[in-house]
Amino acid sequence: MDLLxxxxxxxxxxxLLLTIKPLGVYMAKVYGGRRTLLSPLLVPCENLLYRLGGVxxxxxxxxxxxxxxMLLFNLAGLxxxxxxLCLQHLLPLNPxxxxxxxxxxxxxxxxxxxxxxNWQAYSGETAASYFIQVAGLTVQNFVAAASGMxxxxxxxxxxxxxxxxxxxxxxxxxxxGVLYILLPFSLLAALALVSQGVIQNFSPYRSIPxxxxxxxxxxLGQATVTExxxxxxxxxxxxxxxxxxxNGGGFFNANSAHPFENPTPLSHFLEILLMLLIPAAxxxxxxxxxxxxxxxxxxxxxxxxxxxxSFVLLHWAEVGGTAPLARVGIAGGNLEGKExxxxxxxxxxxxxxxxxxSCGAVAAMHDSLTPLxxxxxxxxxxxxxxxxxxxxxxxxxxxxxxxxAVFIAGLMIGRTPxxxxxxxxxxxxxxxxxxxxxxxxxVLAFSAIAMTTISAVAATANGGAHGLSExxxxxxxxxxxxxxxxxxxxxxxxxxxLLGAVAMLIGRFVPAVAMLAMAGSLAAKKYVPPSLGxxxxxxxxxxxxxxxxILIVGALTFFPALALGPIxxxxxMAGVR
Amino acid sequence: xxELKPALLLLLALTLxxxxxxxxxxxxxxxxxxxxxxxxxxxxxxxxxxxxxLLIGQPFSEAxxxxxxxxxxxxxPYNPLASxxxxxxxxxxxxxxxxxxxxxxxxxxGMRGPIAADLVQASGSGLDPHISPHAAATQIRRIAxxxxxxEERVAAIVAAHLEPRQFGLLGEPRVNVLAVNLALxxxxx
Numbered sequence: 176m177d178l179l180x181x182x183x184x185x186x187x188x189x190x191l192l193l194t195i196k197p198l199g200v201y202m203a204k205v206y207g208g209r210r211t212l213l214s215p216l217l218v219p220c221e222n223l224l225y226r227l228g229g230v231x232x233x234x235x236x237x238x239x240x241x242x243x244x245m246l247l248f249n250l251a252g253l254x255x256x257x258x259x260l261c262l263q264h265l266l267p268l269n270p271x272x273x274x275x276x277x278x279x280x281x282x283x284x285x286x287x288x289x290x291x292x293n294w295q296a297y298s299g300e301t302a303a304s305y306f307i308q309v310a311g312l313t314v315q316n317f318v319a320a321a322s323g324m325x326x327x328x329x330x331x332x333x334x335x336x337x338x339x340x341x342x343x344x345x346x347x348x349x350x351x352g353v354l355y356i357l358l359p360f361s362l363l364a365a366l367a368l369v370s371q372g373v374i375q376n377f378s379p380y381r382s383i384p385x386x387x388x389x390x391x392x393x394x395l396g397q398a399t400v401t402e403x404x405x406x407x408x409x410x411x412x413x414x415x416x417x418x419x420x421x422n423g424g425g426f427f428n429a430n431s432a433h434p435f436e437n438p439t440p441l442s443h444f445l446e447i448l449l450m451l452l453i454p455a456a457x458x459x460x461x462x463x464x465x466x467x468x469x470x471x472x473x474x475x476x477x478x479x480x481x482x483x484x485s486f487v488l489l490h491w492a493e494v495g496g497t498a499p500l501a502r503v504g505i506a507g508g509n510l511e512g513k514e515x516x517x518x519x520x521x522x523x524x525x526x527x528x529x530x531x532x533s534c535g536a537v538a539a540m541h542d543s544l545t546p547l548x549x550x551x552x553x554x555x556x557x558x559x560x561x562x563x564x565x566x567x568x569x570x571x572x573x574x575x576x577x578x579x580a581v582f583i584a585g586l587m588i589g590r591t592p593x594x595x596x597x598x599x600x601x602x603x604x605x606x607x608x609x610x611x612x613x614x615x616x617x618v619l620a621f622s623a624i625a626m627t628t629i630s631a632v633a634a635t636a637n638g639g640a641h642g643l644s645e646x647x648x649x650x651x652x653x654x655x656x657x658x659x660x661x662x663x664x665x666x667x668x669x670x671x672x673l674l675g676a677v678a679m680l681i682g683r684f685v686p687a688v689a690m691l692a693m694a695g696s697l698a699a700k701k702y703v704p705p706s707l708g709x710x711x712x713x714x715x716x717x718x719x720x721x722x723x724x725i726l727i728v729g730a731l732t733f734f735p736a737l738a739l740g741p742i743x744x745x746x747x748m749a750g751v752r
Numbered sequence: 753x754x755e756l757k758p759a760l761l762l763l764l765a766l767t768l769x770x771x772x773x774x775x776x777x778x779x780x781x782x783x784x785x786x787x788x789x790x791x792x793x794x795x796x797x798x799x800x801x802x803x804x805x806l807l808i809g810q811p812f813s814e815a816x817x818x819x820x821x822x823x824x825x826x827x828x829p830y831n832p833l834a835s836x837x838x839x840x841x842x843x844x845x846x847x848x849x850x851x852x853x854x855x856x857x858x859x860x861x862g863m864r865g866p867i868a869a870d871l872v873q874a875s876g877s878g879l880d881p882h883i884s885p886h887a888a889a890t891q892i893r894r895i896a897x898x899x900x901x902x903e904e905r906v907a908a909i910v911a912a913h914l915e916p917r918q919f920g921l922l923g924e925p926r927v928n929v930l931a932v933n934l935a936l937x938x939x940x941x
Contacts (some may be wrong), residue, residue: 182921227765228758240755245891247759255763300833310771318763346758353766358774358902365778366785375782375790380833383804384797386933389811391828400828403806405792411776416770429835432876435792435808440923499848500869507869507884511847512837513877515821515882516915516922529896538836540876543847637841663839748843 176263180520187444187524188479191451195475199459206328206353206460216353226349235341236693241329244345245322249289249684252315259311269304271378271647276302277369283672288315290428290683291323291565292318293417293424293535293658294675296666300406301580305377312411313425317361320420320441320566321352324686327457330462332575333694334595337702342694355509356418356453356704364415364449371445372438375411380404388650410435420450421565423535423658431525431538432514438467443517443538450534454478454563457570466593469713474573477718481562481725485551490523492548499747508546512540523548530555533565535658542636542661546745549644552659553741556651558620558729559611565656568683571690575610577712578603578693580724584717585709592707595703606693610686615732617654617678622647622736624674631670636663640747644740654682795934803934808832810930811882814863817936818883819909821871822854822928825878835851837876861888882926885914891897899940911934 204211225232236244259266260281262275276284278298287294288311297303303312325348368376369452381404388401410426414436417424431437431446457473462471494508513522517538525538530552555562561573582599585592592599625631625646635642644659652659653675660666666675688719703709711717782790797803804810808819809828822836824828840847854872870889888910896903913931917923 179917179921184919224765228761229763230758244755244759247753247755248763251759251763255767271908277923289922298834298836300835309775310767313775314767314771314905319765331849336866346762349762350766353770358770362774362778366781367776369768369782369786371792372789372793374792376792377778377779378791381792381794381802382804385810386797386930387810387812387814387817389828389830390812402829403804403810404807405808405832407792408777409779412775413789415778421865427835429837429877429879432837433835434877434881435807438793440918445830475895496869497847499842499851500829500872503851503867505851505855505867505869505872508876509842509873510869511840511842511873513873514877515870515884515926516880518922521923538876540839542839542841543837543876544842546841546843573834585760636839637846639844641841641843662836663841673872679928708780744843 180490180518183518183521184524186654187447190448191455194452195455195459198456198470199463202456202460203463205351211355213355213359215518220628221350221354222521223525225346228346228739230344231348232344232347233343234743237340238329238342238691240692241345245326245691246684247387248349249322250320250397252318253285253289255289256311256315257281259307260284262350263304263307266304266306268306268377271304273302273304276485279669279672280643283579283676286676286679288312288422288424289319290321290327290679291422291568292532292653292656292679292683293422294660294666294679295424295658296672297427298428305408308413309409310424313416313456316413316416316420316422316424317353320348320357320416320422322350323565323567324356324453325349325567327571329375330571330694331461331692333697334597336467336698337700339389339698340695342691342698353732357416361415361419361573363413364410364419364445367445368414368442369411371442372434373411374407374435374443375409377409378407378409378740380406391603399415403472406435415449417536418446419452421450421454421532423529425536426649431536432540432613437538440517440521443521446536447521450528450532450536451563453569453570454532454565457567461570467713470595473713473718474570475576477722478561478563478573480722482527483533484525485555485562486527486747489527489548489551490520492545492551493519493579495545497545507544509545512543514538526552527555529659530657531562531655533560533569535652537659540662541648542663545746546641546741549661550737550741553644553648553651554737556655557733558613558655558725560655560657561725572610572686575607575693576725577613577692578607580717580721581710581712582632583724584720588710590708590710593703594712596704597697597700600695603693606689609689611728614654614682614687618647618650619736621650621654621674621678625650625670628666628670634665634668634671636665640740640743644744647740649737650678656683769810795931797934798937804930806883806928806931810877812929812933815894818888818895818927818932819871819930821880821883822872822874824874824879829880832879835877836878837878838874862894881928881930882915883929885925885927888927888932895936899936901940905939906936909939
């Protein structure tokens with residue numbers, strides 16, 4: 176990498192590190208119900224919400240009730256969004272008179288946005304009205320993210336509390352996440368993005384004359400195109416929460432590669448930062464809430480290490496270019512599917528970050544990454560979205576890995592497995608295994624079904640090993656609630672929309688309930704003060720051990736599939752003619 | 753099922769806040785503070801009407817115009833209603849053939865010397881409004897000949913539309929194709 180690439184990357188991480196402490200403290204205050212700078216303005220709004228919803232904010236819940244509330248809220252969101260999509264033609268703010276979604280596509284899209292996946296089997300500019308974008312999709316971007324954050328907070332309370340059955344109130348955690356964290360930062364981010372050129376209006380699409388009329392071949396013979404239609408819409412308001420909530424569903428088909436979503440290098444920089452902001456700060460919130468900030472810094476260090484390594488590998492693969500380019504003497508790296516304005520390094524960073532966090536927005540087409548470059552985002556998802564991961568969900572999954580790491584280490588060195596002063600016993604282990612393996616099992620089983628279904632294989636755009644990569648990527652993305660794609664795959668096929676909806680729902684809610692069950696069990700335990708027999712979990716050896724556990728679980732589960740997909744793809748690339 | 757009522761009511765309330773108030777507030781502020789950007793960064797053409805958006809590329813193939821990158825959008829190249837990339841895998845045979853065909857077309861048009869990587873590879877959006885300075889430099893002679901202009905004059909127009917790195921640090925230097933072509937038409941119709 177050249178000096179500028181390092182500087183650009185360093186700037187992102189430098190600014191990020193500066194934000195972690197203040198934001199982590201702020202989030203701990205918000206979820207602890209303490210006073211913050213925004214309280215004078217937001218406490219009345221918060222109380223109004225509780226009055227409207229008939230919520231008693233002082234009443235805490237056991238884990239079952241918390242889980243029921245979370246599931247019912249998301250089910251209501253799923254049903255509402257499904258209905259809105261199916262009734263699009265009857266709803267207002269539809270200047271292009273777009274028809275309703277088919278029920279298959281509506282189900283896929285509703286499941287996708289409710290689970291914070293934001294996999295898109297439709298093109299926003301030609302399929303979704305302004306009403307759907309703001310009242311359906313933007314809303315789920317907020318509440319799905321806040322749901323994930325609530326589950327993580329409940330799990331952290333499980334570690335922090337002693338001898339209680341209560342882990343918090345879901346309605347309070349949900350409302351505070353939206354009002355105090357997501358809304359204010361989205362508002363600021365949206366305006367910053369508009370200043371760079373992200374559009375924000377409710378105008379009808381604009382017809383623009385082409386400076387040079389363009390001849391095109393159509394099935395009916397040659398035709399001349401003399402004008403183009405510029406899509407419009409309330410993009411910035413959705414773009415901000417799309418990145419901040421690690422949602423990732425683009426207003427337009429091309430997502431953050433689209434100049435109206437990501438117009439300048441600065442908007443690109445902001446969008447990368449927005450993805451990392453909450454997941455990174457969450458590590459500090461965690462440290463504060465369990466009363467030992469070093470525990471949080473340890474997890475942060477692991478995440479940073481894995482992210483940097485992924486980014487460097489991805490960038491190295493893309494700068495190296497491709498065999499066909501090298502043969503005709505073209506230097507400058509693999510630019511297929513990438514935009515000029517961002518720079519190659521910042522593009523690689525975006526793609527590593529979007530799959531490390533479970534955002535899934537893309538500023539370049541992942542299908543056109545080199546095979547080794549494409550291996551990086553795929554692996555980051557398959558590791559279970561723990562390298563920062565989705566807001567809340569990522570940290571919670573990382574905590575499940577920590578529980579497993581503590582347990583294995585305990586077996587190896589003959590110490591009682593303890594984490595943060597809580598004994599790790601059978602129930603915690605079961606739940607941690609469910610959290611860690613649910614998505615992986617779905618990925619492998621569903622990919623296998625796809626590979627034995629003729630129409631599903633025919634839907635791949637690139638054949639051979641790369642075709643397997645496309646399918647593996649699709650289910651890895653959906654089951655881990657990422658949402659990015661090897662977009663050559665025809666995701667609109669009923670096979671993928673329906674099976675994908677199942678994958679997304681399992682990948683989101685099975686681990687979420689397991690996390691809450693673990694929270695309930697942990698909260699009820701007494702605190703075991705650290706003794707000579709306790710493995711310190713805030714020191715470098717444990718951090719390294721945790722990295723190894725994450726990599727070993729990932730490799731054992733997925734290496735055969737990766738060998739047949741991206742690795743075979745890379746090894747055969749040299750032979751391309 | 754005690755939680756069903758708050759589930760429905762809070763969903764409704766949060767829909768009003770996040771799907772109504774928030775987008776309306778952003779729209780109001782955006783239109784007041786940044787009206788040009790919020791409405792698509794449109795630029796005026798020769799007759800004073802909007803000639804396009806500075807952010808959305810247009811297709812150009814005539815010798816007298818600066819050419820953009822290849823575009824894989826559906827319908828026609830640079831179709832703003834069909835944003836997206838080619839999704840070709842660099843390890844696949846189709847990619848090699850496509851690169852060769854794009855290169856052949858540029859060489860047919862008389863382009864010599866090292867060809868810029870962005871001129872043979874399509875962007876992710878299919879709407880990339882920019883090309884690299886290298887890609888622009890290799891087209892100056894063709895444009896000058898087609899328009900009967902001096903090469904220095906064409907080069908000056910291109911240079912005037914060179915966008916540097918933001919704050920000298922972020923992104924890549926780039927040339928806005930539509931802006932250059934509008935300026936070329938204005939200089940030598």
